[in-house]
Amino acid sequence: xxxxxxxISALIGALSKLPGVGPRSAERIxxxxxQADPAAVQHLATALVDARERVRLCDTCGALTEKSPCxxxxxxxxxxxxxxxxxxxxxxxxxxxxxxxRGKYHVLxxxxxxxxxxxxxxxxxxxxxxxIPDEHIKEIVIALGTxxxxxxxxxxxxxxxxxxxxxxTRIAHGLPAGTGLEFADEVTLSRALEGRREx
Amino acid sequence: xxxxHLRLRDFRNYARLDVDFAPGFHLLLGDNAxxxxxxxxxxxxxxxxxxxxxxxxAHMVRHGQKGYFVGSQVVGQGxxxxxxxxxxxxxxxxxxxxxxxxxxxxLGVLRTVVFxxxxxxxxxGPGRARRRFLDLLLSQTHPTYLSLxxxxxxxxxxxxxxxxxxxxxxxxxxSFSRELISAGEVIxxxxxxxxxxxSPLARLAYRRISNDAEDLRLDYLSSVKHDxxxxxxxxxxxxxxxxxxxxxxxxxxxxxxxNDRPAGQFGSxxxxxxxxxxxxxxxxxxxxxxxGSPPVLLMDDIMGELDLKRRTGLLPLLExxxxxxxxxxxxATEANWPKELGRDVQRWIVKGGTLASL
Ligand SMILES: Nc1ncnc2c1ncn2[C@@H]1O[C@H](COP(=O)(O)OP(=O)(O)OP(=O)(O)O)[C@@H](O)[C@H]1O
Ligand SMILES: [Mg+2]
Ligand SMILES: [Zn+2]
Numbered sequence: 001x002x003x004x005x006x007x008i009s010a011l012i013g014a015l016s017k018l019p020g021v022g023p024r025s026a027e028r029i030x031x032x033x034x035q036a037d038p039a040a041v042q043h044l045a046t047a048l049v050d051a052r053e054r055v056r057l058c059d060t061c062g063a064l065t066e067k068s069p070c071x072x073x074x075x076x077x078x079x080x081x082x083x084x085x086x087x088x089x090x091x092x093x094x095x096x097x098x099x100x101x102r103g104k105y106h107v108l109x110x111x112x113x114x115x116x117x118x119x120x121x122x123x124x125x126x127x128x129x130x131x132i133p134d135e136h137i138k139e140i141v142i143a144l145g146t147x148x149x150x151x152x153x154x155x156x157x158x159x160x161x162x163x164x165x166x167x168x169t170r171i172a173h174g175l176p177a178g179t180g181l182e183f184a185d186e187v188t189l190s191r192a193l194e195g196r197r198e199x
Numbered sequence: 200x201x202x203x204h205l206r207l208r209d210f211r212n213y214a215r216l217d218v219d220f221a222p223g224f225h226l227l228l229g230d231n232a233x234x235x236x237x238x239x240x241x242x243x244x245x246x247x248x249x250x251x252x253x254x255x256x257a258h259m260v261r262h263g264q265k266g267y268f269v270g271s272q273v274v275g276q277g278x279x280x281x282x283x284x285x286x287x288x289x290x291x292x293x294x295x296x297x298x299x300x301x302x303x304x305x306l307g308v309l310r311t312v313v314f315x316x317x318x319x320x321x322x323x324g325p326g327r328a329r330r331r332f333l334d335l336l337l338s339q340t341h342p343t344y345l346s347l348x349x350x351x352x353x354x355x356x357x358x359x360x361x362x363x364x365x366x367x368x369x370x371x372x373x374s375f376s377r378e379l380i381s382a383g384e385v386i387x388x389x390x391x392x393x394x395x396x397x398s399p400l401a402r403l404a405y406r407r408i409s410n411d412a413e414d415l416r417l418d419y420l421s422s423v424k425h426d427x428x429x430x431x432x433x434x435x436x437x438x439x440x441x442x443x444x445x446x447x448x449x450x451x452x453x454x455x456x457x458n459d460r461p462a463g464q465f466g467s468x469x470x471x472x473x474x475x476x477x478x479x480x481x482x483x484x485x486x487x488x489x490x491g492s493p494p495v496l497l498m499d500d501i502m503g504e505l506d507l508k509r510r511t512g513l514l515p516l517l518e519x520x521x522x523x524x525x526x527x528x529x530x531a532t533e534a535n536w537p538k539e540l541g542r543d544v545q546r547w548i549v550k551g552g553t554l555a556s557l
Contacts, residue, residue, distance in 0.1 A: 023288060112371055114360035115353075120371060148353040152374035159370060 008034055057089070060131070062107030062124055064089045072104060079103040081138040085128070085157070087111055087145060095143065103141070106131065111144060111153040120156065132166060139167040141196055158199040169196040200310060200492050201526035202242055204272035209261040211237040212552035221545065222274075222524045224517065228533055228557075229549035235530035238549070239313065239497040242528065245271045245281055246309040246495075248292070248302070256285040273309045275492065281308060303342060310339060310494035312483045314501045318475035322455060322463050329453040333390050336397070336482055340489050341389060347382050351448065354378035359443045367439065379447065380427050386448045387421055394419040394453065400481035408480070408505075408512035409473050413457045422450035472504060480516055493525035500530050514540070 004012075008030055016026035033041055057063070058070035065071065072078065072092075082103030084095055092105050109124045131137060142157055144150040158168050207216040212234045227235045240259070243251045250259060260267045266286025273279045282293045292299045299305045320328045337344040358375045361367060398417040405415040423430050423446055434445050455462045455474065462474055487493040496517070502510055517527055521543065530549075546557040 112374065114357040114364075114371070114375070119368065148350050148357065148375075148378050152354070152357070152371075152378050155377055156370055156374040159373075 057107075061105045062089065062109060062127075063092050063105060077102075081136055082141070083128075083131070083137055083139070084141045084143050086143050087150070091143070101141075103139075106140075108144070108153075111149045112156060113149050120160075123153075125157070125160065129161070132161070132163070137166065139169065142168065142170040144170075168199050170199060171196045200273065200275035200495060201524065202245070202271060202309060202495055203274045203278075204270075205238070205241060205245075206268070206270035207241055208268035209264040210241055210267040210269055211259055211261060213237065214261060214552060216552075216554060218554050220526065220528075222526050223521055224540065224544045225526070225528045226540070226544050226546045227528060227530045227549050227554075228546060229530075230532060233549045234552045234554075235549045236499050237552075238554070239499055239528055239530060241269050242271075242309075242495065242497055243311050243313055244269055244283070245273070246311040247306070248283070251313045251315065251497075256290075257287065260286070271309070275308075279308050281305075303345065306345075307339070310486055310490065311497050312479055312486070312494050313497045313499065314476060314479050315499040316501065316504065318479060318501075319471050321475050321478055322466065322471040326450075326452045329455075330448070330451065332478065332482075333393060333453060336485065337389055337393060339486060344386075344389065347385055351379065351382040351386055354382060355444055355447065355449060362438060362442045362444070376428075376431060379444070380431065383447045384427050387423060387427070387451065390448065390451070391419050391421070397481060397485055400484045401477050404480035404484065404516075405474060405477035407515065408477055408509050409470075410508055410512060413470070414459075415462075415474065415477065416456045416459075418454045418456070420452040420454050421448075422446040422452075473509060476501065476505075476513070480513070483516065487523075493519070493523050495525065496527040496529075498527065498529040500532075502529065502531060 011030040011033065012023070012026045015021055015029050016023050018026075021029070033044075054066050055064055056066070056068060058065045058073055059068045060073045061070065063070045063072060079102050083106050084101055084103055085106050085108060086092055086095065087108050087110065089107050092107070095101050095105075106128050107124065108128075110118050110122065112118060112120055112123070128140075132140075140161060142154050144154050154170055158170075161168060201222040202220055204219050205216065207213040210216075227238055229235050240250055240252060243249070244259075252258075256267075266284055266289065268282070268284050270280070270282045273281065280295050282291075282296075284291045292305065294305050294308060321332055334344070334348060338348070354375050358372065358379055361372045361375065394417055398415075401417055402415045405413070427447065430446055431444075437445055457466055457470060457474070460466075462471060466474065483494055483496060502513075505513070517540070519525075521527070548555045548557055
């Protein structure tokens with residue numbers, strides 16, 4: 001095997017740690033970058049560093065944002081008493097694309113996963129429990145995936161969050177069994193949101 | 200249904216092979232270690248994406264090569280083309296030149312039943328082997344069974360992980376119990392429904408092969424006596440002691456009785472072998488009844504283990520596959536091939552990773 005210059009190998013190593021980038025594509029990207037216009041590469045490097053520096057999680061809902069609280073949390077046209085509970089920040093994008101939900105969000109930051117050592121305390125459940133009285137929340141739509149861990153987490157939350165004056169619903173029933181929100185197309189998702197059901 | 204074409208590249212001891220197979224009976228003859236079983240393994244791989252030798256992809260790559268390719272053309276209701284490539288770095292699977300997204304879209308294109316000497320584990324081996332046999336049959340006949348099994352397995356492992364924690368989180372445990380129960384109940388119901396339908400087929404097959412010697416009966420013995428949810432709740436104290444889930448479909452058994460005695464304990468070696476073959480024959484019959492056409496039979500060296508009487512008992516099944524435009528592949532060494540099979544046999548000589556028609 002021909003030996004690659006040290007810095008190319010290092011670049012390949014770093015790239016192949018990215019999600020969805022296998023060793024082959026890492027190699028292809030690296031070889032492209034080391035032969036590309038230096039200005040373009042500089043631009044990419046700056047974009048990477050800027051994005052990482054500026055983007056953070058919203059202190060209230062956990063969404064990706066550049067200022068906290070985020071645009072959704074401060075949007076006065078939204079229903080402030082309705083929260084959609086999702087697993088990850090990207091799920092907010094899926095729900096927003098379906099354009100049927102007009103409330104606010106809360107990102108759980110994962111799901112209960114005994115096999116990966118994720119316990120309820122590792123999720124943003126306590127923060128949600130504080131928001132309920134603080135923001136006078138009337139309804140929470142639980143919109144987690146319908147795989148085993150997503151389902152178990154939904155059930156766990158339905159029990160733990162149950163309290164007087166709070167409506168708990170879930171949308172999972174419109175989604176094909178065993179999928180996460182990211183795989184649901186917009187039509188399926190908006191239908192699921194409209195048809196949300198009481199636990 | 201039949202396997203019309205098989206294409207191998209760097210698969211086991213085959214550097215390259217392109218071969219057409221007509222429907223009917225194919226006898227793969229050759230000395231030991233020439234590549235007879237490897238052909239059956241490739242056909243099974245097309246059908247199930249696994250090896251029946253129970254090993255991973257790396258073993259099937261020809262020594263010194265990077266990856267293997269197995270392609271096929273299958274003629275059934277329609278015509279399908281399958282392509283599969285495997286290497287440590289890369290895998291791909293396509294059906295009719297479209298990448299396969301969901302396994303359920305793929306499985307069923309080719310249906311096979313394998314007969315091999317390890318089948319006696321169905322009788323002699325642990326309960327796991329018998330559960331897997333039922334699960335395989337249900338996966339082949341029930342569109343959602345495989346995903347149910349996967350859900351159950353994940354709920355079970357998650358639950359066991361929770362039970363092993365120093366401090367068991369009861370609320371989290373309950374959430375996974377609910378998943379376990381909802382998948383587990385359907386699995387047990389489907390198995391419970393299958394066994395009484397399957398048992399008479401196995402009984403008949405056993406009779407035919409053994410010439411009416413003993414009476415075979417299969418029963419599904421569930422670890423759940425009344426209601427899964429109730430029984431699971433009642434097993435709580437024991438669960439905490441053993442730190443794992445003690446009841447459910449993963450603990451159920453298929454009992455096999457020969458003249459009312461458990462065959463695994465009381466059967467002779469010959470009886471166990473006959474019983475194992477009867478189970479496979481019944482599997483083929485069951486699939487034929489359900490799909491209207493017989494699966495492709497892959498028989499690895501099993502005739503040599505049977506006496507003439509028992510071999511004769513198997514012939515009607517093989518002939519039927521023939522009539523229904525099915526297909527049978529049978530391996531044998533020149534010395535022990537079943538000559539009573541007669542003339543309608545396509546014979547192949549397998550030698551050092553090549554196939555030549557005789
Ligand atoms: N990954 C591999 N690469 C190359 N050759 C392999 C590989 N795996 C197995 N073989 C070779 O394949 C041959 C065995 O093939 P196979 O099991 O099909 O034999 P067989 O004809 O069925 O023999 P038998 O009559 O003993 O059952 C052996 O020569 C073995 O070395
Ligand atoms: Mg062999
Ligand atoms: Zn926010």
